[in-house]
Amino acid sequence: MYPTTPEERQVYEQLVRYFRAIDEGDFADAAHLMARATVRTSEGTWQGPSGGAELLTRLRLYDGRPATKHLMSTWDIHFEAAGIVAKSLVYVLVLQATEELPLSLIRATRYADTFVKDENTWYLSERDTTVGELTGDLRHHVSPV
Amino acid sequence: MNREEVAEARRQVRGIISAYFNALDTGDMRALGEVFRYGRTRAQSSRSGAQVIAEPDEPYEGSERIIQQFVTHNYFYDGTPSTKHFTTNLTMEIHHETNRATSRSRFTVVQARPGFPLQPIVTGRYVDSFEWRAGRWWLVDRFEDCFLWGDVRHHLVDELRRRLQLPEFERRAPRAEIPDVPDHS
Numbered sequence: 001m002y003p004t005t006p007e008e009r010q011v012y013e014q015l016v017r018y019f020r021a022i023d024e025g026d027f028a029d030a031a032h033l034m035a036r037a038t039v040r041t042s043e044g045t046w047q048g049p050s051g052g053a054e055l056l057t058r059l060r061l062y063d064g065r066p067a068t069k070h071l072m073s074t075w076d077i078h079f080e081a082a083g084i085v086a087k088s089l090v091y092v093l094v095l096q097a098t099e100e101l102p103l104s105l106i107r108a109t110r111y112a113d114t115f116v117k118d119e120n121t122w123y124l125s126e127r128d129t130t131v132g133e134l135t136g137d138l139r140h141h142v143s144p145v
Numbered sequence: 146m147n148r149e150e151v152a153e154a155r156r157q158v159r160g161i162i163s164a165y166f167n168a169l170d171t172g173d174m175r176a177l178g179e180v181f182r183y184g185r186t187r188a189q190s191s192r193s194g195a196q197v198i199a200e201p202d203e204p205y206e207g208s209e210r211i212i213q214q215f216v217t218h219n220y221f222y223d224g225t226p227s228t229k230h231f232t233t234n235l236t237m238e239i240h241h242e243t244n245r246a247t248s249r250s251r252f253t254v255v256q257a258r259p260g261f262p263l264q265p266i267v268t269g270r271y272v273d274s275f276e277w278r279a280g281r282w283w284l285v286d287r288f289e290d291c292f293l294w295g296d297v298r299h300h301l302v303d304e305l306r307r308r309l310q311l312p313e314f315e316r317r318a319p320r321a322e323i324p325d326v327p328d329h330s
Contacts (some may be wrong), residue, residue, distance in 0.1 A: 002155055002159050002235065002237075004152040005152065040166040047291070070233075071167075073162060073233055074159065074166075074233060074235050075163075076159055076160050076162075076163035078156075079161065091166075091229055093229070093231055093255065105263045105265070106263065107230075107263070108229040108257070108263060110167070110170075110229070132170065132225055132227075133261060134227065134228075134257040134263050135257060135260050136257060136263030137262065
């Protein structure tokens with residue numbers, strides 16, 4: 001919310017695009033967005049294209065989609081290292097409904113992300129969702145390890 | 146104020162709002178105190194956002210008093226309230242002439258505890274005022290109107306729930322660990 005410059009907008013759109021990809025079951029795009037990232041979650045650390053793909057294969061699908069909606073809260077960003085590193089912070093509320101689960105809140109997560117500028121594009125470099133995550137009934141969302 | 150200064154005002158206001166809910170949800174009382182260094186808070190409780198059921202408190206002013214208010218009113222579990230304050234629908238007005246800014250937003254607090262599934266516990270709205278002081282923007286006043294109440298037994302202490310005229314609940318939340326109040330001397 002409130003990208004005030006083109007740079008901010010580029011990073012913001014990466015976030016929106018990622019959550020859209022997850023909700024739509026477009027895992028090729030989601031994995032692409034994580035291709036250069038180290039992702040720390042409460043369940044472990046995933047790295048690079050194979051790590052991203054592995055993380056996504058654990059999601060349960062219903063007609064090809066996770067049956068989720070990821071809602072983003074007010075977003076904050078600031079730039080470091082002469083403007084080529086961006087620290088982004090947003091809360092995400094995940095809703096899910098399946099035949100077995102009435103529409104429910106299943107996760108409330110703080111995404112602390114680092115994006116890096118490479119030539120003219122921004123890519124996700126680090127993601128940490130471990131701080132204070134609140135979870136509901138995740139049985140219909142994530143397969144057990 | 147030129148165009149870039151207005152953009153900077155928007156960035157800082159956004160940053161302060163974000164700093165507030167991050168500090169609160171992680172139980173970082175020092176960071177919370179910093180948000181309110183020149184600030185005060187006023188809260189009221191209403192029904193459906195219309196009929197006021199508890200008048201605004203006396204305002205709480207300054208870091209120490211505001212930290213004390215949170216520590217006194219909220220339950221903490223291993224140092225955090227086990228909540229996420231989702232702040233949404235943010236709008237801002239930057240007032241060039243007076244070096245002041247106003248923002249309005251909605252909040253939805255979600256909480257999960259063992260035996261208490263993830264759920265929204267209260268929603269409401271914030272009206273915030275900001276001032277340019279000593280080279281940056283500061284929150285100087287936060288008005289909080291709480292309406293659409295859920296089950297806040299695990300978030301607000303009994304005394305406050307009674308004062309806000311919230312329904313009494315049979316089961317009492319356990320009084321849990323409180324984080325240390327930082328020394329601002």
